[in-house]
Amino acid sequence: MSNLTEWRIEPISSNDEGCCFYLDYYKPFRLAALEQDPDAFGSTYDREINFTDDEWLSRINNPLVKTFVAVRLHDRKVLSATSLIGPMPNPDPASNPFQASSEMRDASDHHHQNHAEASSVSFQITGVYTLPEARRQGLAKMLAEIAIGEAVAYAEQYGKRLELSLIVYTSNSGAMLFYESCGFVASVEGPRESFNPHKNASADEICMHYRKSPE
Incomplete structure (x- = not known):
């Protein structure tokens, strides 16, 4: 991959074409990422390799989730997401945002009823992951x-203050530096210990909040 014309960034839609893409291209990307860098994720390869198609598609069909991918043009391989x-x-960021968003779908009607009264809107970004072969090309940024x-456009559309955050493991110093370069700052509350039931282990994580408007 030598220049920007060989890939592009796309959202994955929840229509039939998007669901097929999710299973045929995003799923292998996700499993490869979990297998190659297990410490970067809250989930595990052994857990997700056993997902049914319906379990995979529950993420793309969740109206609270919008997934973006960098796709190699000649073979549609997902390089980053x-x-x-x-x-x-x-508004509190979750260690497992996919699970939290799935649980929150049941509360979405109540949320929309109170949307006009709220002074802010809250979003969370999952970790940006790029395959080793595609790094240092600017895809993650x-x-x-x-x-x-x-997220900024949504907040501006409704005239709300944006609360945008993400969770990162404190052991992943490279990721923290990357998110700082994107305008995030570490919470003043500092690290917190979080138990991960999928790994049956605890790890220190920190919340980072977006503070810089896009240029």
């Missing part, structure tokens, strides 16, 4: 900027 989740009824831009 992130998801924007929201608007969230609960572009994906983060697009996800940020979507």
Whole structure:
């Protein structure tokens, strides 16, 4: 991959074409990422390899989740991805945002009823992950900027203050530096210990909040 004309960033839609793409291209990307860098994720390869198609598609069909991917043009291989989740009824960022957004779908009607009264809207970005072969091409930064831009535009459309956050493991110093370069700052509350039932282990994580408007 030598130049920008060989890939492009796309949202994955929830229509029939998007669902087929999700299973045929995003699923292998996700499983490869979980297998190659298990410490970067809250979930595990052993857990998700056993997902049914309906379980995979529950994410793309969730109206609170919008997934963006960098796709190689000649073979449609997914090279990098992130998801924007929201608007969230609960402003506190979740260690497992996919699970939280699934649980919050049942509260979405109540959330929309109170939407006009709220002074802010809350979104969360999942970790941006790029396959090793596609790193240092600017894909992660572009994906983060697009996800940020979507959240900013939503808040501006409704005249609300934006609360945009993400969760990162404190052991992943490279990821923290990357998110800082995208305009996020670490919470003043500092790290917190979180138990991960999928790994049956605890790890220190920190919440980072978006503070810089896109240029």
